[in-house]
Amino acid sequence: MLELHDVRKRFNLAAGFFARAGAYVYAVNGVSLAIKPGETYGLVGESGCGKTTTARLIVGMYTPDGGTIRFRSRDGDDYPLHAPSGQQRALLRSKIKYIFQDPAKSLNPRMNVLQILTAGYRYSPLWPGRRRAREEAAAILNDVGLNAADLERRPADFSGGQRQRIAIARALMLKPELLICDEVVSALDVSIQGQILGLLLRLREEHGFSMLFIAHDLAVVSFISDRIGVMYRGMLVEEAPAQRLIAEPLHPYTRHLYSSIPKLGRRQAPGTRTERFGEVPDPTSPPEPEELRDARVTALLCRDRPGLLSVGEEHFVSPAFAGAPDLDELLERRIS
Ligand SMILES: Nc1ncnc2c1ncn2[C@@H]1O[C@H](COP(=O)(O)OP(=O)(O)OP(=O)(O)O)[C@@H](O)[C@H]1O
Numbered sequence: 001m002l003e004l005h006d007v008r009k010r011f012n013l014a015a016g017f018f019a020r021a022g023a024y025v026y027a028v029n030g031v032s033l034a035i036k037p038g039e040t041y042g043l044v045g046e047s048g049c050g051k052t053t054t055a056r057l058i059v060g061m062y063t064p065d066g067g068t069i070r071f072r073s074r075d076g077d078d079y080p081l082h083a084p085s086g087q088q089r090a091l092l093r094s095k096i097k098y099i100f101q102d103p104a105k106s107l108n109p110r111m112n113v114l115q116i117l118t119a120g121y122r123y124s125p126l127w128p129g130r131r132r133a134r135e136e137a138a139a140i141l142n143d144v145g146l147n148a149a150d151l152e153r154r155p156a157d158f159s160g161g162q163r164q165r166i167a168i169a170r171a172l173m174l175k176p177e178l179l180i181c182d183e184v185v186s187a188l189d190v191s192i193q194g195q196i197l198g199l200l201l202r203l204r205e206e207h208g209f210s211m212l213f214i215a216h217d218l219a220v221v222s223f224i225s226d227r228i229g230v231m232y233r234g235m236l237v238e239e240a241p242a243q244r245l246i247a248e249p250l251h252p253y254t255r256h257l258y259s260s261i262p263k264l265g266r267r268q269a270p271g272t273r274t275e276r277f278g279e280v281p282d283p284t285s286p287p288e289p290e291e292l293r294d295a296r297v298t299a300l301l302c303r304d305r306p307g308l309l310s311v312g313e314e315h316f317v318s319p320a321f322a323g324a325p326d327l328d329e330l331l332e333r334r335i336s
């Protein structure tokens, strides 16, 4: 239903520390991935690797510098998300919904919950009139674990977890086909995180949307996702079904992410999480992996997944970056 092919986005650094002619941040540097109907795809990687930029490219907040993004809706229409027409944009507003990290900032403090839930709805062609919209808002609020009496309250009256429930309810009002959740639980306590993740899993069953679930925490992403893509410096370095990625992570960066998951029941010493993978990259120089120039690898790269080797059913890994898995081992594993 959603397909990204070799998508690229770089930002020009006009000011600041890196200000110099032709300095760019290669935020998204050739990402290809596909999300199937009803599937939850987890996108994981450390801060600054390009997750949010990927999400913003999908919802049209940025225009890609290269590549294509295609969305096929349930009724069979195709939308080029990299360059939608004005009319398509209007239709897409209800089909794809984006939930941000910070529930406090994304809800207007002057509106009550009813206004928040119906603000986008009111101007959509689906608007059923005030009375019916109120009933629908109450029903959705119930769905996310709040109740109709909350319609009259304002965001300040709620806890962080409850506000995130309101943001989820707002996204569901227009019955989206694809929900993009960008670090939706990162700001919440661990126990509340579990509640929200459980809620999203249940809602996905009931409403049948697909999900792009973005987080820097591999434990969270593994819990909720069917398939996972691991992102590093603007590129996917590994992708596999969640179970498989947990059982058999191949790329050293994926292994690094797993090793930094704190063991259950053991308190983490401050600072242990900041241990880095490889060198601190200069964000203004696009990675030019030596290994990619190896002729053997170039011949084996998947045509529909530029930059990735197929190493098993639905399992892809990048031969790029220092300490990448041994080439001979990868070539042996590869299913042609
Ligand atoms: N509008 C922008 N202008 C300039 N640079 C940007 C812009 N948006 C993102 N970047 C840069 O692009 C890179 C990727 O940023 P992005 O926000 O996509 O990362 P992220 O993976 O979502 O990180 P986080 O986990 O911190 O949210 C970063 O180096 C960031 O500084």
Ligand SMILES: [Mg+2]
Binding pocket: 051, 052, 053, 182, 183
């Ligand atoms: Mg982000």
